[in-house]
Amino acid sequence: MPCPCIFFYMTKQFSIPRGTSDILPAMIPFWEEIESKAKDVLKIYGFSEIRTPIYEDINLFKRSMGQTSDVVNKQLLEVMNSPSRVAMDQKGVEQVHSEIYGSQEKTGLVSENTYALRPEGTASIVRSYIENRLDAKEALSKLFYIGPMFRGERPQKGRLRQFHQIGVEAIGVDTASPYLDAEVIGLGVRLLQEFGLSGFKLKINSLGTKEDKENFSKILRDRLKGKLAHLCEDCQSRFDRNVFRVLDCKNSSCQAIVDALEFDDQHLSAESRDYFKQVREAVASLSIACEYSPKLVRGLDYYTHTVFEFVGGGLGTQDALGAGGRYNGLVSDLGGPAADAVGFALGIERILLSIGEKSLSDKKLDSFMVALGETAYKRAFVITDFIRKSNISCDFAHRPGGSMKSQMRLADKRGARYVLILGEDEEKNHSVVIKDMSTGDQENVGWDEVVEVLKRKIK
Ligand code: AMP
Secondary structure, eight states, X not given: OOOHHHHHHHHOOOOOOTTOOOOOTTTHHHHXXXXXXXXXXXXXXXXXXXXXXXXXEHHHHHHHHOTTSHHHHXXXXXEEOOHHHHHHHHHHHHHHHHHHHSOSTTTOOOOSSEEEEOSSSHHHHHHHHHHTTGGGTOSEEEEEEEXXXXXXXXXXXXXXXXXXXXXXXXXXXXOOOHHHHHHHHHHHHHHHHHTTOOSEEEEEEEOOSHHHHHHHHHHHHHHHHTTGGGSOHHHHHHXXXXXXXXXXXXXXXXXHXXXXXXXXXXXXXXXXXXXXXXXXXXXXXXXXXXEEOTTOOOSOTTOEEEEEEEEESSOXXXXXXXXXXXXXXXXXXXXXXXXXXXXXXXXXXXXXXXXXXXXXXXXXXXXXXXXXXXXXXXXXXXXXXXXXXXXXXXXXXXXXXXXXXXXXXXXXXXXXXXXEEEOXXXXXXXXXXXXXXXXXXXEEEEGGGHHHHHHHHHO
Protein backbone atom coordinates (compact mmCIF):
# COMPACT_ATOMS: atom_id res chain seq x y z
CA MET A 1 0.00 0.00 0.00
CA PRO A 2 1.46 3.40 -0.91
CA CYS A 3 2.59 5.56 1.96
CA PRO A 4 -0.18 8.06 2.94
CA CYS A 5 2.29 10.93 2.76
CA ILE A 6 2.36 10.52 -1.06
CA PHE A 7 -1.31 11.54 -1.11
CA PHE A 8 -0.51 14.44 1.15
CA TYR A 9 2.14 15.75 -1.27
CA MET A 10 -0.12 15.10 -4.26
CA THR A 11 -2.95 17.16 -2.83
CA LYS A 12 -1.25 19.80 -0.70
CA GLN A 13 -1.65 23.32 -2.01
CA PHE A 14 1.01 25.69 -0.84
CA SER A 15 0.15 29.25 -0.03
CA ILE A 16 2.24 32.36 0.33
CA PRO A 17 3.66 33.06 3.83
CA ARG A 18 1.49 35.42 5.86
CA GLY A 19 2.41 39.07 5.56
CA THR A 20 4.21 38.68 2.23
CA SER A 21 2.88 39.30 -1.24
CA ASP A 22 3.50 38.23 -4.81
CA ILE A 23 4.17 41.10 -7.13
CA LEU A 24 2.40 39.81 -10.21
CA PRO A 25 3.28 40.86 -13.78
CA ALA A 26 0.42 43.39 -13.89
CA MET A 27 1.96 45.28 -10.97
CA ILE A 28 5.56 45.19 -12.19
CA PRO A 29 5.24 48.32 -14.37
CA PHE A 30 4.25 50.32 -11.26
CA TRP A 31 7.20 48.99 -9.28
CA GLU A 32 9.55 49.65 -12.17
CA GLU A 33 8.27 53.18 -12.46
CA ILE A 34 8.78 53.90 -8.75
CA GLU A 35 12.26 52.43 -8.84
CA SER A 36 13.36 54.19 -12.00
CA LYS A 37 11.93 57.57 -10.93
CA ALA A 38 13.65 57.14 -7.56
CA LYS A 39 17.00 56.31 -9.14
CA ASP A 40 16.79 59.34 -11.45
CA VAL A 41 16.08 61.73 -8.57
CA LEU A 42 18.65 60.14 -6.24
CA LYS A 43 21.35 60.52 -8.86
CA ILE A 44 20.41 64.17 -9.40
CA TYR A 45 21.00 64.67 -5.65
CA GLY A 46 24.41 62.96 -5.86
CA PHE A 47 23.53 59.64 -4.18
CA SER A 48 25.05 56.33 -5.34
CA GLU A 49 23.47 52.92 -5.03
CA ILE A 50 24.73 50.33 -2.55
CA ARG A 51 23.54 46.72 -2.28
CA THR A 52 24.11 44.72 0.89
CA PRO A 53 23.00 41.18 1.86
CA ILE A 54 19.44 40.65 3.03
CA TYR A 55 20.73 39.07 6.24
CA GLU A 56 23.39 40.10 8.71
CA ASP A 57 24.79 39.10 12.08
CA ILE A 58 21.85 39.47 14.46
CA ASN A 59 24.02 41.43 16.88
CA LEU A 60 24.44 44.17 14.31
CA PHE A 61 20.72 44.92 14.60
CA LYS A 62 20.67 44.50 18.37
CA ARG A 63 23.61 46.83 18.83
CA SER A 64 22.39 49.51 16.43
CA MET A 65 18.63 49.62 16.89
CA GLY A 66 18.73 48.78 20.58
CA GLN A 67 17.63 45.70 22.52
CA THR A 68 14.51 47.47 23.76
CA SER A 69 13.13 48.57 20.41
CA ASP A 70 10.06 46.67 19.23
CA VAL A 71 11.81 45.75 15.99
CA VAL A 72 14.64 43.97 17.80
CA ASN A 73 12.59 42.73 20.70
CA LYS A 74 9.70 41.20 18.81
CA GLN A 75 10.20 41.38 15.08
CA LEU A 76 13.64 40.08 14.09
CA LEU A 77 13.39 37.03 11.83
CA GLU A 78 16.33 34.84 12.70
CA VAL A 79 18.27 32.71 10.23
CA MET A 80 20.27 29.95 11.87
CA ASN A 81 23.70 29.03 10.61
CA SER A 82 25.55 25.75 10.13
CA PRO A 83 28.39 25.32 12.68
CA SER A 84 31.25 25.15 10.16
CA ARG A 85 30.02 28.25 8.37
CA VAL A 86 29.69 30.12 11.65
CA ALA A 87 33.25 29.36 12.67
CA MET A 88 34.53 30.65 9.34
CA ASP A 89 32.41 33.82 9.34
CA GLN A 90 33.19 34.61 12.93
CA LYS A 91 36.88 34.38 12.22
CA GLY A 92 36.40 36.63 9.18
CA VAL A 93 34.55 39.35 11.08
CA GLU A 94 37.05 39.29 13.95
CA GLN A 95 39.93 39.55 11.54
CA VAL A 96 38.51 42.42 9.50
CA HIS A 97 37.63 44.43 12.58
CA SER A 98 40.87 43.84 14.41
CA GLU A 99 42.87 44.65 11.28
CA ILE A 100 41.10 47.95 10.83
CA TYR A 101 40.14 49.11 14.27
CA GLY A 102 42.26 47.08 16.69
CA SER A 103 40.76 45.01 19.46
CA GLN A 104 37.69 42.90 18.85
CA GLU A 105 35.95 44.00 22.08
CA LYS A 106 35.68 47.45 20.59
CA THR A 107 33.22 46.24 17.96
CA GLY A 108 31.19 44.01 20.28
CA LEU A 109 29.72 42.44 17.15
CA VAL A 110 30.75 38.83 17.55
CA SER A 111 28.93 36.61 20.00
CA GLU A 112 25.89 34.58 18.95
CA ASN A 113 26.04 32.33 15.95
CA THR A 114 22.89 33.71 14.45
CA TYR A 115 21.96 35.88 11.55
CA ALA A 116 18.72 37.78 11.05
CA LEU A 117 16.92 38.99 7.96
CA ARG A 118 17.41 42.73 7.80
CA PRO A 119 14.50 44.66 9.32
CA GLU A 120 15.82 47.96 7.91
CA GLY A 121 18.72 49.27 5.87
CA THR A 122 20.69 51.62 8.11
CA ALA A 123 22.56 49.02 10.20
CA SER A 124 23.72 47.11 7.12
CA ILE A 125 24.84 50.26 5.33
CA VAL A 126 26.82 51.40 8.38
CA ARG A 127 28.38 47.93 8.68
CA SER A 128 29.40 48.10 5.03
CA TYR A 129 30.67 51.70 5.38
CA ILE A 130 32.96 50.58 8.20
CA GLU A 131 34.03 47.27 6.68
CA ASN A 132 34.81 48.75 3.26
CA ARG A 133 36.51 51.85 4.71
CA LEU A 134 34.25 54.14 2.72
CA ASP A 135 35.36 56.97 5.02
CA ALA A 136 38.79 56.80 3.35
CA LYS A 137 37.26 57.16 -0.12
CA GLU A 138 35.33 60.41 0.34
CA ALA A 139 34.51 62.80 3.15
CA LEU A 140 30.78 62.32 2.72
CA SER A 141 29.32 59.08 1.40
CA LYS A 142 25.86 59.62 -0.04
CA LEU A 143 24.36 56.17 -0.44
CA PHE A 144 20.97 54.80 -1.42
CA TYR A 145 19.41 51.35 -1.47
CA ILE A 146 16.21 49.79 -2.74
CA GLY A 147 15.14 46.38 -1.55
CA PRO A 148 13.16 44.06 0.71
CA MET A 149 13.09 44.32 4.52
CA PHE A 150 11.68 41.74 6.94
CA ARG A 151 9.86 42.16 10.24
CA GLY A 152 7.81 39.60 12.15
CA GLU A 153 4.84 41.91 12.53
CA ARG A 154 1.14 41.16 12.88
CA PRO A 155 0.14 41.64 9.23
CA GLN A 156 -2.54 44.16 8.31
CA LYS A 157 -3.17 46.64 5.49
CA GLY A 158 0.07 48.54 4.89
CA ARG A 159 1.97 46.43 7.45
CA LEU A 160 3.75 43.43 6.00
CA ARG A 161 6.38 40.93 7.07
CA GLN A 162 8.27 41.43 3.84
CA PHE A 163 8.08 44.95 2.50
CA HIS A 164 10.31 47.15 0.39
CA GLN A 165 12.09 50.39 1.13
CA ILE A 166 13.89 53.08 -0.78
CA GLY A 167 16.41 54.48 1.66
CA VAL A 168 19.25 56.97 1.77
CA GLU A 169 22.13 57.41 4.18
CA ALA A 170 24.55 60.38 4.09
CA ILE A 171 27.52 59.38 6.25
CA GLY A 172 30.69 61.41 6.74
CA VAL A 173 33.34 62.65 9.12
CA ASP A 174 32.88 66.28 10.19
CA THR A 175 29.86 66.64 7.95
CA ALA A 176 27.08 67.18 10.50
CA SER A 177 25.42 70.28 9.17
CA PRO A 178 21.82 71.41 9.52
CA TYR A 179 21.92 71.95 5.76
CA LEU A 180 22.66 68.26 5.18
CA ASP A 181 19.63 67.34 7.32
CA ALA A 182 17.57 69.75 5.23
CA GLU A 183 18.98 68.42 1.95
CA VAL A 184 18.04 64.86 2.93
CA ILE A 185 14.55 65.94 4.07
CA GLY A 186 14.14 67.90 0.81
CA LEU A 187 15.13 64.79 -1.12
CA GLY A 188 12.43 62.76 0.67
CA VAL A 189 9.82 65.35 -0.24
CA ARG A 190 11.03 65.50 -3.84
CA LEU A 191 10.87 61.71 -4.19
CA LEU A 192 7.32 61.54 -2.87
CA GLN A 193 6.28 64.38 -5.19
CA GLU A 194 7.97 62.66 -8.12
CA PHE A 195 5.82 59.57 -7.41
CA GLY A 196 2.76 61.80 -7.73
CA LEU A 197 1.96 62.28 -4.03
CA SER A 198 0.92 65.65 -2.70
CA GLY A 199 -1.32 65.28 0.34
CA PHE A 200 1.36 64.22 2.80
CA LYS A 201 2.76 66.11 5.79
CA LEU A 202 6.31 66.44 7.05
CA LYS A 203 6.59 66.12 10.84
CA ILE A 204 9.82 67.02 12.54
CA ASN A 205 11.36 67.00 16.02
CA SER A 206 14.76 66.98 17.67
CA LEU A 207 15.90 64.43 20.25
CA GLY A 208 19.21 66.25 20.72
CA THR A 209 22.41 64.57 21.85
CA LYS A 210 22.54 61.33 23.87
CA GLU A 211 22.43 63.44 27.05
CA ASP A 212 19.44 65.43 25.78
CA LYS A 213 17.70 62.15 25.01
CA GLU A 214 18.32 61.03 28.59
CA ASN A 215 16.75 64.28 29.80
CA PHE A 216 13.83 63.70 27.49
CA SER A 217 13.16 60.20 28.83
CA LYS A 218 13.40 61.48 32.43
CA ILE A 219 10.84 64.20 31.67
CA LEU A 220 8.59 61.66 29.99
CA ARG A 221 8.82 59.21 32.90
CA ASP A 222 8.00 62.02 35.35
CA ARG A 223 4.91 62.95 33.38
CA LEU A 224 3.75 59.33 33.02
CA LYS A 225 4.58 58.15 36.56
CA GLY A 226 1.20 58.99 38.04
CA LYS A 227 -0.64 57.35 35.13
CA LEU A 228 1.30 54.09 35.01
CA ALA A 229 -1.66 51.97 36.18
CA HIS A 230 -3.74 53.24 33.23
CA LEU A 231 -1.17 52.30 30.60
CA CYS A 232 -1.45 48.99 28.75
CA GLU A 233 0.72 46.06 29.88
CA ASP A 234 3.20 46.61 27.06
CA CYS A 235 3.61 50.28 27.94
CA GLN A 236 4.07 49.48 31.62
CA SER A 237 7.14 47.46 30.67
CA ARG A 238 8.18 50.07 28.09
CA PHE A 239 8.13 52.66 30.88
CA ASP A 240 11.43 51.30 32.22
CA ARG A 241 12.91 49.76 29.09
CA ASN A 242 12.21 52.37 26.43
CA VAL A 243 9.74 55.01 27.54
CA PHE A 244 9.72 56.68 24.11
CA ARG A 245 7.77 53.72 22.72
CA VAL A 246 4.78 54.70 24.89
CA LEU A 247 4.32 57.72 22.62
CA ASP A 248 3.72 55.41 19.62
CA CYS A 249 1.36 52.97 21.34
CA LYS A 250 -1.85 52.35 19.41
CA ASN A 251 -3.85 51.32 22.51
CA SER A 252 -6.68 53.85 22.98
CA SER A 253 -6.18 54.43 26.73
CA CYS A 254 -2.42 54.95 26.22
CA GLN A 255 -3.17 57.30 23.33
CA ALA A 256 -5.56 59.35 25.47
CA ILE A 257 -2.85 59.73 28.13
CA VAL A 258 -0.23 60.66 25.53
CA ASP A 259 -2.60 63.14 23.83
CA ALA A 260 -3.00 64.99 27.11
CA LEU A 261 0.78 65.38 27.57
CA GLU A 262 2.39 68.61 26.54
CA PHE A 263 6.01 68.91 25.53
CA ASP A 264 8.31 71.47 24.12
CA ASP A 265 12.04 71.45 23.51
CA GLN A 266 13.05 71.75 27.17
CA HIS A 267 15.12 68.54 27.03
CA LEU A 268 17.48 70.16 24.52
CA SER A 269 20.75 71.93 25.35
CA ALA A 270 21.19 75.44 23.93
CA GLU A 271 23.45 74.00 21.21
CA SER A 272 21.00 71.31 20.19
CA ARG A 273 18.17 73.83 20.18
CA ASP A 274 20.18 76.08 17.89
CA TYR A 275 21.00 73.15 15.56
CA PHE A 276 17.33 72.25 15.32
CA LYS A 277 16.38 75.87 14.61
CA GLN A 278 18.88 75.94 11.76
CA VAL A 279 17.51 72.68 10.33
CA ARG A 280 13.99 74.10 10.27
CA GLU A 281 15.18 77.36 8.71
CA ALA A 282 17.09 75.44 6.03
CA VAL A 283 14.02 73.30 5.30
CA ALA A 284 11.90 76.47 5.05
CA SER A 285 14.44 77.97 2.64
CA LEU A 286 13.59 75.07 0.29
CA SER A 287 9.93 76.19 0.48
CA ILE A 288 8.98 73.01 2.36
CA ALA A 289 6.43 73.27 5.14
CA CYS A 290 7.01 71.17 8.23
CA GLU A 291 5.08 70.60 11.41
CA TYR A 292 6.99 70.72 14.69
CA SER A 293 5.90 67.54 16.50
CA PRO A 294 7.40 67.35 20.00
CA LYS A 295 6.00 63.85 20.53
CA LEU A 296 7.73 62.41 17.48
CA VAL A 297 10.55 60.30 18.91
CA ARG A 298 11.14 57.20 16.73
CA GLY A 299 11.82 54.19 18.93
CA LEU A 300 15.33 53.24 17.82
CA ASP A 301 18.39 53.79 19.97
CA TYR A 302 20.58 55.27 17.29
CA TYR A 303 18.69 58.48 16.53
CA THR A 304 20.11 61.78 17.76
CA HIS A 305 19.04 65.35 16.95
CA THR A 306 16.68 65.61 13.97
CA VAL A 307 13.93 63.02 13.50
CA PHE A 308 11.19 63.29 10.88
CA GLU A 309 8.32 61.45 9.28
CA PHE A 310 6.30 61.79 6.09
CA VAL A 311 2.70 60.98 6.96
CA GLY A 312 -0.74 61.04 5.35
CA GLY A 313 -1.67 60.45 1.75
CA GLY A 314 -4.98 58.78 2.66
CA LEU A 315 -3.39 55.70 4.21
CA GLY A 316 -5.52 55.32 7.35
CA THR A 317 -3.91 53.83 10.49
CA GLN A 318 -0.59 52.87 8.91
CA ASP A 319 -0.07 56.38 7.63
CA ALA A 320 3.73 56.73 7.62
CA LEU A 321 5.05 56.86 4.06
CA GLY A 322 8.59 57.18 5.30
CA ALA A 323 10.74 58.29 8.18
CA GLY A 324 14.28 59.03 9.17
CA GLY A 325 16.64 61.12 11.16
CA ARG A 326 20.19 61.86 12.22
CA TYR A 327 22.32 59.22 13.93
CA ASN A 328 25.60 60.71 14.99
CA GLY A 329 27.04 58.08 17.31
CA LEU A 330 26.15 54.89 15.45
CA VAL A 331 29.18 54.52 13.18
CA SER A 332 31.66 54.82 16.06
CA ASP A 333 29.47 52.64 18.32
CA LEU A 334 29.83 49.87 15.76
CA GLY A 335 33.61 50.21 15.74
CA GLY A 336 33.98 52.68 12.86
CA PRO A 337 35.39 56.19 12.66
CA ALA A 338 33.79 59.21 14.32
CA ALA A 339 31.37 59.75 11.47
CA ASP A 340 27.96 61.37 11.71
CA ALA A 341 25.02 60.54 9.52
CA VAL A 342 21.48 61.29 8.46
CA GLY A 343 19.06 59.24 6.39
CA PHE A 344 15.53 58.04 5.80
CA ALA A 345 13.56 55.16 4.34
CA LEU A 346 10.33 55.28 2.33
CA GLY A 347 8.00 52.28 2.17
CA ILE A 348 7.26 51.32 -1.44
CA GLU A 349 4.05 49.36 -0.65
CA ARG A 350 2.67 52.35 1.27
CA ILE A 351 3.57 54.69 -1.59
CA LEU A 352 1.74 52.44 -4.06
CA LEU A 353 -1.27 52.21 -1.74
CA SER A 354 -1.35 55.97 -1.44
CA ILE A 355 -0.97 56.69 -5.16
CA GLY A 356 -3.51 54.09 -6.19
CA GLU A 357 -2.48 52.06 -9.21
CA LYS A 358 -4.31 54.12 -11.78
CA SER A 359 -2.35 57.34 -11.64
CA LEU A 360 0.98 55.81 -12.57
CA SER A 361 1.43 55.55 -16.29
CA ASP A 362 0.60 52.05 -17.39
CA LYS A 363 3.29 50.67 -19.63
CA LYS A 364 1.66 48.82 -22.51
CA LEU A 365 2.75 46.85 -25.54
CA ASP A 366 3.67 48.80 -28.67
CA SER A 367 2.41 46.10 -30.97
CA PHE A 368 0.70 42.72 -31.12
CA MET A 369 0.67 40.25 -34.01
CA VAL A 370 -2.57 38.58 -34.98
CA ALA A 371 -1.91 35.54 -37.18
CA LEU A 372 -4.67 33.63 -38.96
CA GLY A 373 -3.73 30.05 -39.77
CA GLU A 374 -0.70 27.82 -39.42
CA THR A 375 1.45 29.46 -42.15
CA ALA A 376 0.73 32.96 -40.88
CA TYR A 377 1.56 31.80 -37.33
CA LYS A 378 5.06 30.73 -38.42
CA ARG A 379 5.54 33.98 -40.35
CA ALA A 380 4.31 36.04 -37.35
CA PHE A 381 6.86 34.24 -35.19
CA VAL A 382 9.70 35.56 -37.38
CA ILE A 383 8.27 39.07 -37.90
CA THR A 384 7.75 39.44 -34.13
CA ASP A 385 11.40 38.59 -33.56
CA PHE A 386 12.40 41.15 -36.18
CA ILE A 387 10.29 43.89 -34.54
CA ARG A 388 11.66 43.07 -31.08
CA LYS A 389 15.22 43.32 -32.34
CA SER A 390 14.42 46.95 -33.22
CA ASN A 391 13.52 47.57 -29.56
CA ILE A 392 9.80 47.82 -30.24
CA SER A 393 7.74 45.73 -27.86
CA CYS A 394 5.70 43.10 -29.64
CA ASP A 395 3.92 39.90 -28.69
CA PHE A 396 1.56 37.39 -30.22
CA ALA A 397 -0.79 34.63 -29.12
CA HIS A 398 0.72 31.19 -29.32
CA ARG A 399 -2.53 29.85 -30.72
CA PRO A 400 -2.06 28.89 -34.37
CA GLY A 401 -5.75 28.12 -34.83
CA GLY A 402 -7.04 31.11 -32.82
CA SER A 403 -9.83 33.21 -34.34
CA MET A 404 -9.39 36.86 -35.31
CA LYS A 405 -11.85 37.84 -32.58
CA SER A 406 -10.07 36.01 -29.75
CA GLN A 407 -6.65 37.33 -30.77
CA MET A 408 -7.95 40.90 -31.08
CA ARG A 409 -9.44 40.56 -27.61
CA LEU A 410 -6.07 39.45 -26.29
CA ALA A 411 -4.29 42.37 -28.01
CA ASP A 412 -6.76 44.72 -26.37
CA LYS A 413 -6.23 43.14 -22.96
CA ARG A 414 -2.48 43.51 -23.33
CA GLY A 415 -2.97 47.21 -24.10
CA ALA A 416 -1.37 47.00 -27.57
CA ARG A 417 -1.23 50.35 -29.36
CA TYR A 418 -1.01 48.72 -32.80
CA VAL A 419 -2.17 45.34 -34.01
CA LEU A 420 -0.44 43.72 -36.97
CA ILE A 421 -2.80 41.39 -38.81
CA LEU A 422 -1.43 38.59 -40.96
CA GLY A 423 -3.94 36.47 -42.89
CA GLU A 424 -3.90 34.45 -46.12
CA ASP A 425 -4.06 37.53 -48.42
CA GLU A 426 -1.26 39.30 -46.54
CA GLU A 427 0.84 36.12 -46.70
CA LYS A 428 0.41 36.10 -50.50
CA ASN A 429 1.23 39.84 -50.82
CA HIS A 430 4.13 39.78 -48.33
CA SER A 431 2.38 42.42 -46.23
CA VAL A 432 0.61 43.00 -42.90
CA VAL A 433 -2.29 45.21 -41.94
CA ILE A 434 -1.34 47.67 -39.20
CA LYS A 435 -4.34 48.75 -37.15
CA ASP A 436 -4.23 51.71 -34.74
CA MET A 437 -6.18 50.46 -31.71
CA SER A 438 -7.18 53.93 -30.53
CA THR A 439 -8.51 55.31 -33.85
CA GLY A 440 -9.30 52.11 -35.76
CA ASP A 441 -7.29 53.41 -38.79
CA GLN A 442 -5.64 50.68 -40.84
CA GLU A 443 -2.94 50.53 -43.49
CA ASN A 444 -1.34 47.76 -45.50
CA VAL A 445 2.44 47.66 -45.20
CA GLY A 446 5.08 45.42 -46.83
CA TRP A 447 7.07 43.08 -44.55
CA ASP A 448 10.27 45.00 -45.26
CA GLU A 449 8.66 48.29 -44.14
CA VAL A 450 6.95 47.12 -40.94
CA VAL A 451 9.70 48.19 -38.55
CA GLU A 452 10.17 51.63 -40.12
CA VAL A 453 6.42 52.34 -40.14
CA LEU A 454 6.03 51.20 -36.53
CA LYS A 455 9.00 53.29 -35.41
CA ARG A 456 7.45 56.37 -37.01
CA LYS A 457 4.07 55.71 -35.41
CA ILE A 458 5.19 55.04 -31.85
CA LYS A 459 7.82 57.74 -31.48
P1 AMP B 1 10.87 52.52 9.66
O1 AMP B 1 12.11 51.79 9.21
O2 AMP B 1 10.06 51.76 10.64
O3 AMP B 1 11.13 53.94 10.02
O4 AMP B 1 9.95 52.57 8.37
C1 AMP B 1 10.16 53.41 7.29
C2 AMP B 1 9.01 53.23 6.33
O5 AMP B 1 8.96 51.87 5.87
C3 AMP B 1 7.65 53.41 6.99
O6 AMP B 1 7.32 54.77 7.03
C4 AMP B 1 6.75 52.62 6.09
O7 AMP B 1 6.45 53.34 4.92
C5 AMP B 1 7.63 51.45 5.71
N1 AMP B 1 7.37 50.30 6.58
C6 AMP B 1 7.89 50.05 7.80
N2 AMP B 1 7.43 48.89 8.30
C7 AMP B 1 6.61 48.38 7.38
C8 AMP B 1 5.83 47.19 7.28
N3 AMP B 1 5.84 46.28 8.24
N4 AMP B 1 5.07 46.99 6.18
C9 AMP B 1 5.07 47.90 5.17
N5 AMP B 1 5.79 49.02 5.19
C10 AMP B 1 6.55 49.28 6.27
